[in-house]
Amino acid sequence: MTQTTYTGALDLAAGAFLLAAVLIVWRRELRAIVRLLAWQGTALAAIPLIEGVQQRDAALITVGVIVLLLKALALPVLLGRVVGTEVGERRESTPLVNTTASLLITAGLTVLAYAVTRPIIALDPTAATRAVPASFAVILIAIFVMVSRRRALSQAVGFLMLDNGIAATAFLITAGVPLIVELGASLDALFAVLVLGVLTGRMRRAFGDTDLDQLRELRD
């Protein structure tokens, strides 16, 4: 790969990664959101794959393939199953913030991400690091999704997006954390999603629905 194609490919992946997050904010239908999450996982896996090809690093390509299997396939399928059982309630209930305002906030968060990541780019101004505002924007958008959506499943989506954003940051600025940490972190994320999956099932049996508005018994 020439330097120009490499930079272009990396920017494309980071752009697609951020675009998926924006579309998740825009869409309400849970099935579509899960599909978008799979696309975001693909864009995420593309980052270590592109870097691996460029640096001829077999380990990085392997990590990319594992990320692809986990984030683009396993986790969305797992979430999709949970949605599949939610008969007749497959749409996000009225969110706390309406779509237009949400998209404006998303734009604001993206600008904020550029401001926050300036010291990172200043320390190491390579092509990969220059794409880091996109991954930081996804992190901020994910947190916004988690606080503004009320369905349990949307919160799980927000959590996965947050996880994707952090993984993308790690790939962009350091070509991935050491393998043992990467493996441990992926395993933890997988378990956390499994736990959330089991919990949504139990909550549906207990509450009949998993709108978080129902979770108001415990407070001071």
Add this chain to the structure above:
Amino acid sequence: MNILLLAPILAPLTAAVLAALMGWRRLSASVTVLAALSVLISGAAIGLRVGDGAQFGVGRLLRADALSVTMLVVIGTVGTLATWASVGYINAELAHGHTDRKGANLYGMLVPVFLAAMALAVLANNIGVMWVAIEATTVATAFLVGHRRTRASLEATWKYVVICSVGIALAFLGTVLLYFASLHAGASSSNALDFDVLLTHAAQLDPAVTRLAAGLLLLGYGAKAGLVPFHTWLADAHSQSPAPVSALMSGVLLSVAFSALLRVKAVVDLALGTGFLRIGLLIVGLLTMLVAASLLVVQTDFKRMLAYSSMENMGLVAVAAAAGTKLAIAALLLHVLAHGIGKALVFLAAGQLQAAHDSTAIDDVTALLARSRLVGTAFAVGLVVLLGLPPFAMFASELSISRALAGAHLEWALAVALLLMVIAFAALVLNGARMLLGPPDESSPPIAVPRSVAGALITGVILSVVLGLTAGPLTHLFHTAATLLGAAE
């Protein structure tokens, strides 16, 4: 050294495998108690071996120093009390139909996994592995919080998993940024996250990136330690968990998460000077104390009251860490140990109250001292420990923390902290007196105390008294840990 360093992790894991194979039996539960005890014993043995330095194991993946030993002692002590009491507690839950065979089996397996994850967290040299272990505690405890499967416990579990996972994810981002800074400071990619390597390269870390990383790590591990702003899971999770799990979470998990922050602080202070994290810890610590004190005043539920008292103590620990002198760090570690044992006592006693009354409302419980000498005394002793009254150890630790704050010219923080402590003190005394004193009522249900719970309560009372009279060799250990963390005189 490898075997000794692996023992605190492998012993509970073995117990977990046994529990998974056999289910909830007297044998598997007893093995878990022995495993917790062996965490304590191997912690002491490691302490004798490491002395003032640090020892490494498994290719520098593990590291033992005075801080790890201190935390192993906390995990082992409270772990032994909690797993011991678990035997009687779970059998009673089974007898009353609050849980089923499957629930008990899961409980028997997850508690030792939880202990192993905490032991790994305090023994990890690589701060990435430390993060993985702390996140693993969230996964291991999720179904422990939701043990009873009621609506309230499901709600608590959901909030716990979501809030802690988000918080701890921020800590991971901070870890990634620290790794990035460490690579650019000249560390090699294979060991750039090792604690000792970070310490040697700390002076070359890029200040701007390190500031970003430190802020994220403070928020992230703060979430797990029950500090503002991600503290909202704490009271829900502690009030819904089975009593021995509440004891473990409150007495150990919070301080294990905080010990991760202490390690981070040692690196960040070298890179940025002590000022940056001092301000962060002061803000977070005092706000946590403020939230805890105000919610303690209006509390009507005794398990939530104990949870907010834990928050108040973690806030104080954060303020002590902000002072950062040797005196402050050593006092903080004593505080953590004394609080762990005291909190285990009150939570285990509270578990028996909840079982007897089938309620956790303060109003439902009166004349505890007259109705059950053992539970009443244990609850009273635990409360007095938590109130920081002499002769118990938290009196000494709070006094030292106050002196350290004054010595670090943080008189204003000391004044605010003392005011909040007085409010919390008054709330605990009023509610405690309401529960403990008064004439026994004919209609109040009898309080059953299974043998294992009685054993744990009596041991806890004895330990609290002994620790109050003398910290013995622990004093030296705490000072060594403070020196290792680079605390100033």
